Amino acid sequence: MAPFLRINSQLVKQRLAIFGLLLLGNGCILVPEIEGRPEQPLYPPEIVLETLEPPDSGLFDVDTDAECSPLTFKVGLIRDRNIDDTLYLRWFLDWNPNNESDWQDWLILPTDKAERPGREIGWDLSEFSVPDIHTLKVVVADRPLKPRGNGAEFPDGSEGQLDTYQWTFQLAPLGSGYCKVGSSE
Secondary structure, eight states, X not given: OOGGGOOOHHHHHHHHHHHHHHHHHHOOSSOOOOOSOOOOOOOOOEEOGGGEESOSOSSEEEEXXXXXXXXXXXXXXXXXXXXXXXXXXXXXXXXXTTSOOOEEEEEEOOOSSSEEEXXXXXXXXXXXXXXXXXXXXXXXXXXXXXXXXXXSOOOTTOOOOEEEEEEEEEEESTTSSBOOBSOOO
């Protein structure tokens, strides 16, 4: 038999033994199938304060000129690291936590990004008088809120989280306050 075809059985056994030890030492080559993705922690949604209109400023005057109505309030961006969550916005004018208040609801659907465009709302100021002080509160939640009650509560057993912001404004005489109407986009 030709020398290059000769098989050294001792050498083959040695190499198989080394290969076997390497496999045992490094674990299994076959990876077990993992079912689904690991559950992501629940993070609260966040209102990005730098994107608020009117800007975050405490008590401010609002012009009562007819050209300033409806006055526009805007949450420009909302951040939620749980990108698969639907977000629920609820707006309250003169919210009272002790009883039912009027509110308006909006949805923000999931995207593939943590930052999502917010929403804006306009309030007709013609039914209010100078120098009344009012509040407009926005609640952003990652689970549906109760349809009854004070409007900012989750149903029992919900693991939802929320963020809120409140503007406080005073109606001012003509030409002397903040005036922003319609979309800034």
